[in-house]
Amino acid sequence: YWDNKLKTTDIKIFICGSSIRMMEKHFFNYSSPHYGRRTKQFKLQPLGFSALKDFFPSAGLEELLAIYAVFGGTPAYMLEYENDIFETIRTRMLRKEEFLHKDAEFILREELREPRYYFSIIRSIAFGNTTTGRIMNDTGITKDVVAKYLSTLQDLDIIERHVPVTENIKSRKGIYRIKDNYFRFYFRFIFPYMEYIEMGEEDFVLREIKTNFQRYSGLVFEYVVTDLIKENRNLIQMQFTRIGSWWSAGDEIDIVAINENTGEILFGEVKYTNKLVGVKTLSTLREKAKNVKWGTDNRPEHYLVISKSGFEKDIMDKDVTLIDLNTLEKITKIQNHN
Structure with a gap:
């Protein structure tokens, strides 16, 4: 009926399904009568946090x-x-x-x-x-x-x-x-x-x-x-080409961003605790950063600490970007408004 009647009309048929296996069987399998008749396919992803x-x-x-x-x-x-x-x-x-x-x-x-x-x-x-x-x-x-x-x-x-x-x-x-x-x-x-x-x-x-x-x-x-950093790149002090995490031989760094064009690298620690975060966390992060083998010996390095509960005074005047829950709250409100 589709080939003889509907194909030349303006009618559009949308077929949705939550089962990947079922959709592939009926529309991507060569033995299926629907094979070759789809014009587009979309794989809907879950909504992001924002x-x-x-x-x-x-x-x-x-x-x-x-x-x-x-x-x-x-x-x-x-x-x-x-x-x-x-x-x-x-x-x-x-x-x-x-x-x-x-x-x-x-x-x-x-x-x-x-x-x-x-x-x-x-x-x-x-x-x-x-x-x-x-x-x-x-x-x-x-x-x-x-x-x-x-x-x-x-x-x-x-x-x-x-x-x-x-x-x-x-x-x-x-x-x-x-x-x-x-x-x-x-x-x-x-x-x-x-x-x-x-x-x-x-x-x-x-x-x-x-x-x-x-x-x-x-x-x-x-x-x-x-994900919020990817969506709001001005949150950190460098442009990046890749962002993710890093681990090796028992060491782990929550966020590492690199710029393959400028050779810059950023190291970030994320703390979701009820305690204020102090300079000890930054010192530990700097030590772990020494084990990350990437770029040159004189690579420009940046540091980031994100804390659910805020920061102690001893970390405030250090060369580090600090982000607390209030900053993230403002970002999500701005995104919602846009």
């Missing part, structure tokens, strides 16, 4: 970060929020009749043939096992199988591979990260405690979540800050 202000205009930055850390950028998930993050977790995720209770599992079961092994791998990554070796040791799954499943999870946009910003994509230092915060939260705090939830132990699970939530949110804060 978009949350449109959904929750009265929320402060910390509240927005908590929402984003639990629900990610999927509007249907975000709209389940009920003014208090822990009460929302209790009523929308810890209760068996709610759709968020197992939606991550349902989505993966729809996409995957052997979900049990994939669940084990995603759970392992959620608990901080981010290299192939550590995932193997944690899950007991062989190297070949882990590699195959990691590749599939990347194809499905569930996880992504990162390398230090100073390395190329083929670096052996690559680590894996769960892309979507809802999946990351689910496999860190819901999936491992499913037995307790089934027994009605909501209070116990919620205590576990509260105990570990600030540490969990700290990593999300690092990613959010990096």
Whole structure:
């Protein structure tokens, strides 16, 4: 009917689907009757952190970060929020009749043939096992199988591979990260405690979540800050061609930005704690920066410290860019206004 009647008209047909496997089967598979008939395709990504202000205009930055850390950028998930993050977790995720209770599992079961092994791998990554070796040791799954499943999870946009910003994509230092915060939260705090939830132990699970939530949110804060810098390049004192993080032999730097044209490099530390940050943090950052092998011996270096709770006086007069929560709050308001 399309070929004989509709193709020459102004009619446009939009087909949406949340299952990558289903969409590929019906529109990208050569044996499908729809193959070759699509004119365009779009892969919709989750909303970024900056978009949350449109959904929750009265929320402060910390509240927005908590929402984003639990629900990610999927509007249907975000709209389940009920003014208090822990009460929302209790009523929308810890209760068996709610759709968020197992939606991550349902989505993966729809996409995957052997979900049990994939669940084990995603759970392992959620608990901080981010290299192939550590995932193997944690899950007991062989190297070949882990590699195959990691590749599939990347194809499905569930996880992504990162390398230090100073390395190329083929670096052996690559680590894996769960892309979507809802999946990351689910496999860190819901999936491992499913037995307790089934027994009605909501209070116990919620205590576990509260105990570990600030540490969990700290990593999300690092990613959010990096994205905000990409969107607001005047936040730091140099132009950059690449930005990310860096790690090697036990050392890690939260933010590293480089300019491959000028040879400049910036090192940044992100602190999501309730304590003021002082000069000791800057001194430690400077020491770690010496281990970053990039550029020339006399490369221009810049330093950045971002703190949730502000700064002590001893760091104020140092040669470093300081960014606190108030500055980030203003940026998100400006972006929302634009």
